[in-house]
Each structure stands twice: as C-alpha cells, then as structure tokens.
Amino acid sequence: MPKVLSINNLHQTFEQGTVNENRVLRGIDLELETGDFVTIIGSNGAGKSTLLNSIAGTIPVQEGQIILNDTDISKLPVTKRAKKISRVFQDPKMGTAVRLTVEENLALAMKRGQHRGFRSGVKKHDRQFFKKQLAQLNLNLENRLETEIGLLSGGQRQAITLLMATLKRPDLILLDEHTAALDPKTSITVMELTQKLISEQNLTAFMVTHNMEDAIHYGNRLIMLHQGRVALNLAGKEKKNLTVTKLMELFQKQVGTELEDDAMLLR
Amino acid sequence: MAIGVYLTFRILDLADMTAEGSFPLGGAITTMCLIQGINPILATLSAFGGGLIAGFVTGFLNTKLKIPSLLAGIITMTGLYSITSRVMNNAANVSLLGKQTIFTIAQNWGLSRNNAVIIMGLFIALLAIGLLVVFFKTEIGLAMRATGDNSEMSAANGINTQAMKILGYMISNACIALSGGLLAQNNGFADLNSGVGTIVIGLAAIIIAEVLIRHLSIGARLLTLVLGAIIYRLILALVFQMNVEPSDAKLASALVLVVCLILPNFHLPHNLKGRK
Numbered sequence: 243m244p245k246v247l248s249i250n251n252l253h254q255t256f257e258q259g260t261v262n263e264n265r266v267l268r269g270i271d272l273e274l275e276t277g278d279f280v281t282i283i284g285s286n287g288a289g290k291s292t293l294l295n296s297i298a299g300t301i302p303v304q305e306g307q308i309i310l311n312d313t314d315i316s317k318l319p320v321t322k323r324a325k326k327i328s329r330v331f332q333d334p335k336m337g338t339a340v341r342l343t344v345e346e347n348l349a350l351a352m353k354r355g356q357h358r359g360f361r362s363g364v365k366k367h368d369r370q371f372f373k374k375q376l377a378q379l380n381l382n383l384e385n386r387l388e389t390e391i392g393l394l395s396g397g398q399r400q401a402i403t404l405l406m407a408t409l410k411r412p413d414l415i416l417l418d419e420h421t422a423a424l425d426p427k428t429s430i431t432v433m434e435l436t437q438k439l440i441s442e443q444n445l446t447a448f449m450v451t452h453n454m455e456d457a458i459h460y461g462n463r464l465i466m467l468h469q470g471r472v473a474l475n476l477a478g479k480e481k482k483n484l485t486v487t488k489l490m491e492l493f494q495k496q497v498g499t500e501l502e503d504d505a506m507l508l509r
Numbered sequence: 510m511a512i513g514v515y516l517t518f519r520i521l522d523l524a525d526m527t528a529e530g531s532f533p534l535g536g537a538i539t540t541m542c543l544i545q546g547i548n549p550i551l552a553t554l555s556a557f558g559g560g561l562i563a564g565f566v567t568g569f570l571n572t573k574l575k576i577p578s579l580l581a582g583i584i585t586m587t588g589l590y591s592i593t594s595r596v597m598n599n600a601a602n603v604s605l606l607g608k609q610t611i612f613t614i615a616q617n618w619g620l621s622r623n624n625a626v627i628i629m630g631l632f633i634a635l636l637a638i639g640l641l642v643v644f645f646k647t648e649i650g651l652a653m654r655a656t657g658d659n660s661e662m663s664a665a666n667g668i669n670t671q672a673m674k675i676l677g678y679m680i681s682n683a684c685i686a687l688s689g690g691l692l693a694q695n696n697g698f699a700d701l702n703s704g705v706g707t708i709v710i711g712l713a714a715i716i717i718a719e720v721l722i723r724h725l726s727i728g729a730r731l732l733t734l735v736l737g738a739i740i741y742r743l744i745l746a747l748v749f750q751m752n753v754e755p756s757d758a759k760l761a762s763a764l765v766l767v768v769c770l771i772l773p774n775f776h777l778p779h780n781l782k783g784r785k
Contacts, residue, residue, distance in 0.1 A: 298665070324667030331662075339658035342651070350655055353648055355667035360644075363651035406666075 246446045247274040247297070247414055252306035254292050254470075266292045268470035270306070274414075279440055279447045281457040284467035290450045293467065294416050297448070299323045311413055325355025328407035330400070332419040337403030340392035344383065344402060347391055348372045351406035375405055379435065397428035401435055408439045415440070417449040421456070433460065458484045466493060526582030528711060530589030531563040531682040533704040535689030537596040540603050540699035549611040553633075553690045560686025561679045563589055568675030586704075594701055601701045610694035626695055633691065634735050637684060642728040644680075653677055654727075685711075706759055713766045714738035720772065741765070 254267040267289045274280060284290050295301040297308055299320040308316045315323055328351075331337050338347050349364045349372075369387065376384040379401050383394075391399060400420060407415055417436065421429040437460055440447050451457050457464055464481050466474035466489075473496050476484065535556035542552035563585060570581035597603050615625035644650045655663045656673040663670050685707070693699040718730070718737030725733065748761050 300661075320664045321667050321669050324665055329665045336659065337662055339655040339662060341658045342654060346651055346654075349648075350651055350663075350666050350668070353652075353667070358648035358652050358668070360647045360649060363646050363648050 245273055246276050246278070246311060247272070248307075248309040249273075249297075250307040250309070252293070252296060252303065252308065254289070254296060254301065254304055258304075266470055267296070270467075270470075270472060272465070272472065272475075274446055274448075276446055277444045278463055279445075279461035280449065280463040280465055281461040282448060282450045282465050282467060283452070283454060283457045284473075288467040289470045290467055291418060294418050294448060294450055297414070298327060298329055298416055322355075326413040327416060328354065328410075328412035328414075329416045330403050330407050330418065330420040332422050334396040334399040334403070334423060337406070338391045338399050341390060343388045343390055344376070344394075345369060345372055345387040347402065348375075348406060348409060351409045354410050354412075375409065376402075379405065395428075397424050397432060400424060400428075400432050404432065404435055404439060408443060408445065411443055411445070413446065415445050415447045417447060419450050419452060422452060436460070454486050454489060458486065458489065464489075468493075525567065525678060525681060526579060526708060527563055527567040527585045527589070527678070527682050528582075528685045528708045529704040529706075530586035530593070531560045531686045531704075532689040532692075532707040533699070533701055534559050534563060534589050534593045534596070535686030536693030536699040536703055537593045537603070537701070538686070539690030540605055540693050541596055541598075543605055543608045543610060543694070544603070549609055549614055549694070553611050553687065553694070556686045556690030557683045560683035560689075563686065564677075564679035564682030565675060567682070568678035571678070572671040572674050590701070597699060597701060602698055604698045605694065606697065611691070612694055630691065630695075631735075633687075637687070638728065638731040638735075641680075641731060645727050649673075649676075706762060709763060709766055710738070710741065713741045713762075713769055716766075716769050717741055720769065741769075 249270050249272040252267055252270040253265070256262075256264040256266060266287075270289075270293060282290050282293070292301060296303055299315070299318060299322075303316040306316070307314055310323075310326055315326075329337075339350070342350070345364050345368075349368060352368065372387060373384045376387075381398055381401055383398060383402070386394075391402070394402070400423075404420070420436070421432050424432060433456060436449070439445070447461070449457075449461065458481075462481060463477040464474070464484065465472055465476075474489075474492055476492075538559045539552045539556045542555050543549060547555075566588075567578075567581045567585040570576045570584060571578045574581075576584070594601075612622070612625045612629055615629045616622060618625075620628065645654060652663065652668045653673045653676060655666070656668060656670045657677070660670050663673070689703070692703070714734055714737035716737070717740050718733040721737070721740075722729075722733050744765055745762055748765060749758070753761050
C-alpha cells in the first residue's frame with residue numbers, strides 16, 4: 243500500500259523560552275496508508291488538536307516534517323494545503339459560510355484548491371450533482387439548495403460540511419471532534435454518514451474524538467496521544483477486538499500511570 | 510457610495526474608514542481631469558481607478574502588514590488628505606464652472622438639469638449594482654463573500670483570504686471614489702473636506718435599508734441601499750427644515766444615525782445580531 247502521509251519527529255512548543263513554555267507535541271512519528279481511517283483519542287492537552295492543526299497548516303511546524311504524497315508540506319500555507327487536505331471542524335458554524343446558500347457553499351468546496359476565475363460560481367450542471375449528493379444525506383436538503391446555511395440546524399450544517407469535505411476527493415480528510423457539539427441522535431447520524439463517505443471513496447482520514455466508543459467502533463486504526471507522544475498505536479485485529487476496558491488496561495501498561503477517568507470519559 | 514460602504518461593512522465584515530479619504534479623492538481626480546478637458550466619462554472612471562488604489566493601500570496595510578482594519582483605514586484616510594490636496598494643486602476648492610461634466614452630456618440630449626442628474630445618477634447606480642451582482646455570483650465573488658463570512662473555513666477551502674480582502678477594499682473604495690466624482694460634478698466643484706462624515710452617511714443608508722426590508726438577496730439589497738440613501742437624505746431635509754444652523758448639520762446627521770441604529774432594537778430585539 244502506498245504511503246499517503248508521513249509525520250517525522252514532529253515537535254510543537256508554545257510560548258517557547260518563557261515561563262509558560264508548553265511542549266505540546268514531543269516527537270510524533272506516524273505513517274498513514276491509503277484508506278487508513280485513524281481515530282485519535284487522548285485527554286485534554288494531549289496534543290490531539292495541535293497535531294491536526296499542524297497537518298492542516300493553521301499552526302506552523304516548528305520542528306519535524308510532514309510529508310503528504312511525497313511532497314513536504316511542512317512549510318506550505320493553509321491555502322496551498324487545502325488542495326489536498328479537507329477539514330471538518332468541531333463547531334458546526336465553522337465549516338460553512340452562514341450567509342451563503344447551500345449550493346453556494348457546495349460550489350465553493352467544489353473549487354477547493356483550484357483557481358477561481360470569473361466564471362459563474364454555481365454552475366447549472368453542478369446543481370444536479372449537488373441535488374444527488376444532498377439526497378443521499380436523507381435530510382431533505384435536496385430541495386433547499388437556495389436556503390441560507392445559517393437557517394439550518396447544527397446537524398444539517400455538519401452533514402453539509404462533511405459533504406463539502408468529500409465533494410472533491412481529498413488526499414486526506416481531518417475530522418476534529420466533528421460530532422462533539424451535536425445531540426446524541428444527530429451525532430450518530432453524522433458518524434454513520436462519515437463512515438459511509440469515507441468507505442465509499444476509500445479516503446484516508448484522521449478523526450479526533452473524545453468519545454472512546456466511537457474511537458473503537460469506527461476506523462481501522464486507533465492512536466492514543468499522551469503528553470505529546472503517541473502512547474498507543476493499534477491496528478488490524480488488535481483494533482477490531484478492542485473494548486473500552488481493554489483500551490484502559492493497555493494504556494495503563496504502556497504509560498504506567500492511572501488513567502484520569504474523568505478527563506478521558508468526558509462523554 | 511452606500512454600496513461601497515456596504516461592501517466592506519457587511520460583505521467583508523470590516524469597518525473601513527478609508528471611505529472618508531477616497532470620497533474627496535474621487536471628486537478631486539474627476540474635477541482635475543475635467544479641467545484638463547478630458548472626456549467626462551473617462552474623468553469619472555479615473556475616480557474609480559483612484560479609489561481602487563486607495564483601497565489597495567488599506568487592504569495591504571490590513572492583511573500583509575497586519576494592521577487592524579480600523580487603524581489601516583484611518584492611516585490611509587489621513588495620508589489621502591495630502592494626496593487629494595496635491596491633486597487639487599493645494600487648493601481647498603476647485604470650481605468646475607463652465608466645464609463639461611457627465612451631467613451636461615445628458616443635458617445636451619435635451620433634458621432639464623434636474624432630470625439629467627436623476628437619470629444619469631440612476632443609470633450609473635444601476636450599472637454599478639448590475640456589475641456587482643454579476644461579480645458576486647462568479648467564483649471569485651463567492652470566494653470573497655465566504656471570506657467575509659467565515660475566514661477560517663474559506664482558507665480551509667483553499668481561498669486566498671488576504672487577496673480577497675484586498676480586492677474587497679479596492680472595489681469598495683472604487684465605488685466610493687466614483688460617487689465622490691459624481692457629487693463633485695453635480696455640485697460644480699471639488700472640496701478637499703467633503704469626505705468628513707462619508708462613512709456615517711453610508712452606514713445610515715445601509716441601516717435604513719436593512720430596517721425597512723430584511724433578509725434580501727444581494728442584488729435586491731444593493732437596490733434598497735439606493736432607497737436607504739434617499740430616505741436618509743429626506744430625513745435630513747426634514748430636520749433642516751426645523752431651522753438647524755449649518756454648523757450643527759453634522760451633529761444633526763450623527764443624531765439621526767443614532768436614532769436609526771437604535772430604533773430596530775426596540776421593535777425587534779435580535780434584529781441586528783441575527784444578521785451577522
């Protein structure tokens with residue numbers, strides 16, 4: 243299997259050289275192959291979001307390398323990386339432009355990373371395609387192409403954001419606790435949709451979550467971060483047969499400390 | 510002009526003080542061109558060009574040099590004062606007496622002076638709105654609106670948000686300078702100090718338009734801005750009928766704006782918040 247993403251010895255330190263110095267990532271090494279769906283867990287401050295932000299480019303890489311499909315992207319700005327990487331945020335408000343309509347948002351995503359010119363933003367033949375895509379969400383959105391996104395619910399927006407992230411196949415999709423702000427029922431719907439979109443297109447995905455059940459249930463690999471390092475890296479059978487209790491045991495054996503249950507089991 | 514202010518204020522979600530500088534700049538450029546005997550249409554377009562440059566400066570200061578938008582606008586506005594003064598050969602006033610203007614062209618078609626101003630003014634406003642509506646439906650236009658709406662998401666979708674902001678500043682100030690050029694032709698002179706209060710008038714037109722008719726598509730919204738500007742003028746005219754001293758004029762218009770701003774809050778508490 244070809245490698246999609248390699249992270250070599252990634253370090254990130256905030257407020258370097260001050261009393262507030264915070265070494266968030268302390269040497270992360272990871273490799274992802276095509277079709278890998280990796281779930282990432284870890285307590286608050288373990289470095290999950292920092293890792294995702296480093297890959298997306300919203301935080302500049304201080305030390306180490308991030309290589310995507312044989313290209314070193316460590317120094318590229320967000321805009322350039324967007325060509326290959328798509329992203330779904332935790333806050334449903336973040337993933338869409340609220341004053342634009344559903345079809346306008348989808349049209350924006352269609353052009354992710356491409357040159358934008360003076361051609362019509364929402365093209366006629368795209369509309370049919372958008373309708374078909376929206377119909378598979380089963381949220382009755384296919385007839386609301388011209389509705390402002392701001393008028394939709396959080397779950398609907400998050401579903402659209404997911405669709406936007408996969409409309410043009412990304413080399414890598416980053417999901418940053420994208421169901422955390424939704425109610426339990428909607429959260430399940432969105433997770434199922436995530437699974438469906440990822441497996442249909444055989445996408446390579448990173449999913450940060452606070453929900454251990456989700457982390458175990460979805461994806462083919464699981465990574466646990468602890469104090470800026472990879473504490474657990476499970477794949478294949480090991481991942482398949484995982485339970486929450488087993489995961490806790492493994493973690494304790496690895497790190498040798500009692501897992502702070504309250505921090506881990508927030509949800 | 511209201512359209513120009515609307516672009517930065519609502520589309521880009523920035524308060525752009527450059528307006529106060531680009532407005533007289535437009536007037537000055539048009540006037541000086543006309544005095545040189547340049548074709549009125551070309552002279553008016555030159556004002557547009559001057560506004561583009563002014564907007565670029567503010568946009569550059571704001572995005573590339575990371576100066577907060579309000580400050581960047583004030584800096585450009587301050588600098589433009591000298592530039593406008595230079596354009597006008599250091600005079601505070603330049604008269605257009607007896608020169609051909611865009612309105613005298615219309616008069617030559619047999620229109621009365623008033624009709625010429627109204628028809629020409631409406632024609633140019635509609636033309637500007639038409640072009641903007643088409644522009645905002647293009648790929649770049651969509652990208653610009655998304656940038657103002659949600660800059661982080663736009664970047665994640667590969668939109669160069671800095672370039673979009675600069676372009677927004679440019680178009681916005683070009684519209685404002687254009688209106689400055691038109692007003693100078695209507696008044697028959699360019700005035701170095703005509704920019705004071707520009708942003709207030711623009712904002713007033715926006716808010717009146719939004720209070721009158723809520724939730725509109727962008728094209729319809731731009732049209733109602735013209736209406737808002739006219740209504741604001743009417744309100745001011747009413748106020749001035751009550752024997753307001755000329756020196757109190759700005760104070761009166763500021764007060765009218767305050768009233769316009771707070772009125773919707775009494776009727777519809779979440780009116781302004783909901784729109785953001």
